[in-house]
Amino acid sequence: xxxxxxxxxxxxxxxxxxxxxxxxxxxxxxxxxxGESGSGKSTVGKCVLxxxxxxxxxxxxxxxxxxxxxxxxxxxxxxxxxxVFQDPFSSLNPRFTIEQIVxxxxxxxxxxxxxxxxxxxxxxxxxxxxxPEMRSRFPHELSGGQRQRVGLARALILExxxxxxxxxxxxxxxxxxxxxxxxxxxxxxxMGFSCLFITHDLSVVEFLADRIAVMYLGKIVESGPKxxxxxxxxxxxxxxxxxxxxxxxxxxxxxxxxxxxGADVPSPVDPPSGCRFHTRCPLAYDACRTxxxxxxxxxxxxxxxxxxLITADRIPDAAAHR
Amino acid sequence: MTEHAVxxxxxxxxxxxxxxxxxxxxxxxxxVLVVGFVLLALAGPLVVGDPAAQDYLATxxxxxxAHLMGTDDLGRDAFARIAxxxxxxxxxxxxxxxLAMAVGIPIGLxxxxxxxxxxxxxxxxxxxxxxxxxxxxxxxxAAIIGPSLKGVVLALGFAQLPAVIRITRxxxxxxxEMDYVAAAVADxxxxxxxxxxxxxxxxxxxxIVQATVAIPTAIIGESTLSFLGLGVQPPTPSWGVMLTTAxxxxxxxxxxxxxxxxxxxxxxxxxxxxGDGLRDVLDPRSGR
Numbered sequence: 001x002x003x004x005x006x007x008x009x010x011x012x013x014x015x016x017x018x019x020x021x022x023x024x025x026x027x028x029x030x031x032x033x034x035g036e037s038g039s040g041k042s043t044v045g046k047c048v049l050x051x052x053x054x055x056x057x058x059x060x061x062x063x064x065x066x067x068x069x070x071x072x073x074x075x076x077x078x079x080x081x082x083x084v085f086q087d088p089f090s091s092l093n094p095r096f097t098i099e100q101i102v103x104x105x106x107x108x109x110x111x112x113x114x115x116x117x118x119x120x121x122x123x124x125x126x127x128x129x130x131x132p133e134m135r136s137r138f139p140h141e142l143s144g145g146q147r148q149r150v151g152l153a154r155a156l157i158l159e160x161x162x163x164x165x166x167x168x169x170x171x172x173x174x175x176x177x178x179x180x181x182x183x184x185x186x187x188x189x190x191m192g193f194s195c196l197f198i199t200h201d202l203s204v205v206e207f208l209a210d211r212i213a214v215m216y217l218g219k220i221v222e223s224g225p226k227x228x229x230x231x232x233x234x235x236x237x238x239x240x241x242x243x244x245x246x247x248x249x250x251x252x253x254x255x256x257x258x259x260x261x262g263a264d265v266p267s268p269v270d271p272p273s274g275c276r277f278h279t280r281c282p283l284a285y286d287a288c289r290t291x292x293x294x295x296x297x298x299x300x301x302x303x304x305x306x307x308x309l310i311t312a313d314r315i316p317d318a319a320a321h322r
Numbered sequence: 323m324t325e326h327a328v329x330x331x332x333x334x335x336x337x338x339x340x341x342x343x344x345x346x347x348x349x350x351x352x353x354v355l356v357v358g359f360v361l362l363a364l365a366g367p368l369v370v371g372d373p374a375a376q377d378y379l380a381t382x383x384x385x386x387x388a389h390l391m392g393t394d395d396l397g398r399d400a401f402a403r404i405a406x407x408x409x410x411x412x413x414x415x416x417x418x419x420x421l422a423m424a425v426g427i428p429i430g431l432x433x434x435x436x437x438x439x440x441x442x443x444x445x446x447x448x449x450x451x452x453x454x455x456x457x458x459x460x461x462x463x464a465a466i467i468g469p470s471l472k473g474v475v476l477a478l479g480f481a482q483l484p485a486v487i488r489i490t491r492x493x494x495x496x497x498x499e500m501d502y503v504a505a506a507v508a509d510x511x512x513x514x515x516x517x518x519x520x521x522x523x524x525x526x527x528x529x530i531v532q533a534t535v536a537i538p539t540a541i542i543g544e545s546t547l548s549f550l551g552l553g554v555q556p557p558t559p560s561w562g563v564m565l566t567t568a569x570x571x572x573x574x575x576x577x578x579x580x581x582x583x584x585x586x587x588x589x590x591x592x593x594x595x596x597g598d599g600l601r602d603v604l605d606p607r608s609g610r
Contacts, residue, residue, distance in 0.1 A: 051507055051508065071507075072512075075510050075512070076510075078507075078510040082509075083505070083508050085504070085505065086501075091500075091501035091502055091505055092505075093519075093520055095520075095523040104509045105509045108510035108512075108515070109510050
């Protein structure tokens with residue numbers, strides 16, 4: 001395992017952004033972490049890179065507990081992981097040239113001198129589909145898609161073992177999204193890094209994830225291989241998410257049953273008792289309001305999903321209701 | 323190669339900023355006034371006569387070809403004294419501002435960056451000092467340090483300090499939340515590197531503008547302190563000292579008050595216009 005998160009908790013004052021989350025990523029694996037805005041998925045990414053300090057729980061990078069390491073002790077480990085940020089406009093230092101931005105990890109870890117930096121930056125820029133002449137440009141001279149390629153080049157130049165991609169395409173035009181996603185997929189196959197891919201858009205992870213974990217209000221409600229999640233979602237929330245994604249085939253689009261969730265996402269300041277999803281779940285019954293369903297359900301024999309209604313021979317069907 | 327590319331990028335950026343600046347009339351007027359003021363301070367004393375030379379045959383003389391700005395009660399040439407006074411004003415304005423920036427920016431950077439421990443202490447101290455009006459604070463400090471140009475620079479510098487700390491710290495608080503700072507941490511950068519190469523450059527624009535506001539404030543401060551007798555001492559000419567003298571002869575020789583007053587007003591106006599223009603040009607959100 002390159003990454004193992006156990007019972008991670010991160011509270012911002014009263015806000016319980018992440019509230020007991022566990023997940024694992026194997027070497028070379030891409031895990032899609034899916035959730036609505038406010039579900040705490042970005043916070044997980046920041047905790048993994050120790051850009052924010054977890055409240056409780058443990059984070060292991062390649063078997064080493066990094067949860068409580070000091071900033072200084074973390075520094076050498078940062079060679080092995082990096083991040084692609086959501087906003088291509090605020091994630092690049094406006095006072096740096098592209099070469100300075102992309103070359104920064106090399107210089108900080110002293111793996112190249114200034115001359116070597118120039119060559120490696122050129123090579124990396126070509127890998128992400130940018131002309132090496134871009135090196136002398138400043139971020140504000142680039143388009144959103146180009147900037148996100150620069151962010152990708154910076155994250156990958158040290159050939160890290162783990163890359164956290166926090167909604168790397170959601171700020172881009174739809175036409176640019178596909179090309180950046182293709183690029184990430186190609187680079188991942190080439191370089192073999194593991195990836196925690198955070199997104200609110202299931203259609204994005206369908207494209208490149210090996211496994212998917214669905215997050216709701218600071219917890220994972222379902223996780224499993226991509227094919228299983230898409231073919232046979234077990235948790236009512238996952239079913240609702242999948243039913244909301246448009247289908248490209250107009251005939252099937254018309255036929256499919258949509259599950260419309262009532263109410264808004266509850267506040268993470270005061271999450272609902274019992275199952276956190278019960279306020280919006282069309283199938284909720286008494287036990288859901290009082291008892292919290294565990295993620296690993298021993299009664300069933302499929303991938304883990306936290307729902308009381310799952311039994312060995314039955315999975316809930318949110319669409320069948322009403 | 324690398325250095326060239328970076329330098330070329332910088333130069334291009336400077337040229338673009340200058341093009342944007344040049345098109346605006348008011349900042350250009352400000353620039354002209356400031357350049358004129360600096361020239362007067364640097365070259366003026368070389369051209370004009372001795373500011374202390376007295377001509378008892380022409381005391382309180384009105385402006386004439388011999389004395390372009392007239393003479394004062396001791397028959398000293400007002401133009402010579404204005405030119406030498408410009409030097410005092412420039413020194414008081416620039417040096418005290420440099421002092422405030424040199425001390426205040428590092429404090430503001432560190433306080434804003436290490437918000438948890440240092441910030442509350444520093445900011446409460448700043449709040450206490452900001453409770454005193456700028457000039458009252460400066461007068462108090464000047465009275466303690468003693469009247470001289472050095473005293474004026476120190477007093478005005480320290481009186482400006484709280485404002486510089488507060489502005490720097492405010493900018494740091496905004497900049498440190500940017501994703502590129504988080505990215506720098508992920509790059510493996512240490513705190514010192516992040517503060518100097520990421521935070522400081524991105525706080526620079528408002529600080530440059532602050533400097534252009536601080537310099538005229540200090541020029542007025544010097545005049546005020548000298549006017550009150552807490553600043554530059556006669557016979558050294560200073561615009562404030564000249565105003566003090568002129569006050570007694572306001573009805574007989576009004577030009578003695580008009581020239582230094584006008585110079586203070588023009589120098590202040592110049593720096594303010596320049597600062598407004600710089601603020602507009604340096605803010606990337608403003609139109610190209």
